[in-house]
Amino acid sequence: MTETAIREEDFLGTPIALLDVPAAAAAVMARPADAPFAYIVTPNAQHLVQLDRGDPAFRAAYDAAWLRLCDSQIVRLVARLLFARRLPLCAGSDLTAALFATHIQPDDRICVIGGDEELERRLREKYGLRNLARHEPPMGFMADPEAVQACIDFIEAHPSRLVFLAVGSPRSELLAYRVRERGRASGIGLCIGSSLHFITGLVPRAPLWMRRMALEWLFRLLRAPRSHARRVFVDSLPFLYIALKQRLMPARRAGLPPEES
Known part of the structure; x- marks a missing residue:
């Protein structure tokens, strides 16, 4: 699969690639390992809210991404x-799991930004990785230009087919954008949140039935109400208002009731 073959559909002002997990994994592995650095972002409700609020740095990072997967x-x-x-689902956690389960080989060069020594140990043991490089930036590193540059230097010094950015959003997206703009790295960056923690068992993921019923947010909220309450009710919930406003806008302009879906 070539990059030109990947179709996109605009949703609320953000182009989204029409790829499910197997197709996205195939696209990732079809890209030459030494190709110039490109990266993948994974739009969710929180990201679409942040984009709607007009965050210029986050918008630039999204616009420059190679793939935007729902x-x-x-x-x-x-x-x-x-x-x-009908947008295909390609959650970053599912894509990460598929890449490690089916495509990544023990000798593949893998780079991880984030996580700790226990995460690295589990990745090496579970998948037999022999060429894993990991860099752990300090807390709040995006506010420290030297710490950001250390991440970029590490990625450039460890050319890898896949670069997993496990430092949370929007840090992962902003860092990936900086790496791409500098133009010296290769491989594919994946902004994947807690995905590596899920596949190594460090953090439990919602049961499959909850994920299928769009209740993964509830599972995370119940497990860690303090840390996830803001993400759910402040950072993500406005997505419903944004979508409703966009749905009603054409009808309001024409002075007509909204069309039936």
């Missing part, structure tokens, strides 16, 4: 119910 069942549900769009 990460959220909530986003898919709203797209289908309000706009009759």
Whole structure:
């Protein structure tokens, strides 16, 4: 699969690649390992809210991404119910799991930004990785130009087929953008949140039935209400308002009731 063969569909101002997990994994592995650095972002409700609020740095990072893959069942549900769009699901956690389970070989060069020594140990043991390089930036590193540059230097010094950016959003996206703009690295960066922690068992993931019913957010909220309450109710919930506003906008301009979906 070539990059030109990947179709996209605009949703709320953000182009989203029409790829499910197997197709996205195939696209990743089809790209030459020594190709100039490109990266993948995974739009969810929180990301779409941040983009709607006009964050210029985050928008630039999203616009420069190689692939934007739909990460959220909530986003898919709203797209289908309000706009009759059927976006394929390609959650970053599922893509990461598929790459490690099916495609990544023990001798492949893998780079990880984030995590700790226990994460690295489990990755090496579970998947037999012999060429894994990991860099652990300090807390709040994006506010420290020297710490950011240390991450970029590490990625450039360890050319890898896959670079897993496990430092959370929007740090992962902003860092990936900086690496791409500098133009000296190779491989594919994946902004994947807690995905490596899921596949190594360090953090439990929601049961499959909850994920299928768009309830993964509830599982995380119940497990860690303090850390996830803001993400759910402040950072993500406005997505519903944004989608409804966009759905009603054409009808309001024409002075007509909204069309039936």
